[in-house]
Amino acid sequence: MANPYNKYIKQYQTSNITTASPEKLMIMLFDGTIQFLQKAKTAIEEKNVKERSTNIESARKIIRELMRTIDLENGNDVSKQLFKLYNRMAMKLIKANVSRNTSLIDEVLEDLGNIRWGFQKAIDIQSGVLTLEDAMQEYKTINSTDGNGDNNAGSSSI
Numbered sequence: 001m002a003n004p005y006n007k008y009i010k011q012y013q014t015s016n017i018t019t020a021s022p023e024k025l026m027i028m029l030f031d032g033t034i035q036f037l038q039k040a041k042t043a044i045e046e047k048n049v050k051e052r053s054t055n056i057e058s059a060r061k062i063i064r065e066l067m068r069t070i071d072l073e074n075g076n077d078v079s080k081q082l083f084k085l086y087n088r089m090a091m092k093l094i095k096a097n098v099s100r101n102t103s104l105i106d107e108v109l110e111d112l113g114n115i116r117w118g119f120q121k122a123i124d125i126q127s128g129v130l131t132l133e134d135a136m137q138e139y140k141t142i143n144s145t146d147g148n149g150d151n152n153a154g155s156s157s158i
Helices: 006-019 022-045 049-068 077-099 102-126 132-142
Strands: none
Touching (some): 049 077
């Protein structure tokens, strides 16, 4: 039985997208990609080939679109490194789909989480919600060692 609220949910989602700032749209793209990859991992565990392929391909398409937004001609080294990172993620997703390898998806999820974090902090700094110093302190805290010599949260660098 169809959810009677689907119509209103779609209207709400459409409204969120059409009224979002470009920065918010980027965050929404990262979030959508992460959701697709989480669903793909579940599909792999459940041996659901169609769901696995559909979700990995949806995530890969978003990553390819993110690649298209990078101005390589006028960009700096960060732009070029980000493009290479997106390309590596897209390639890992192809391999993950063929091999049904959730660890490759986890690697992409970690990279996406790190990029999303950086974009969100840049937005927060630009809007005055956060200072650069506070963002750097948060980054240091996240990437500090836990006493075992291991890093806590995603320390992948661009």
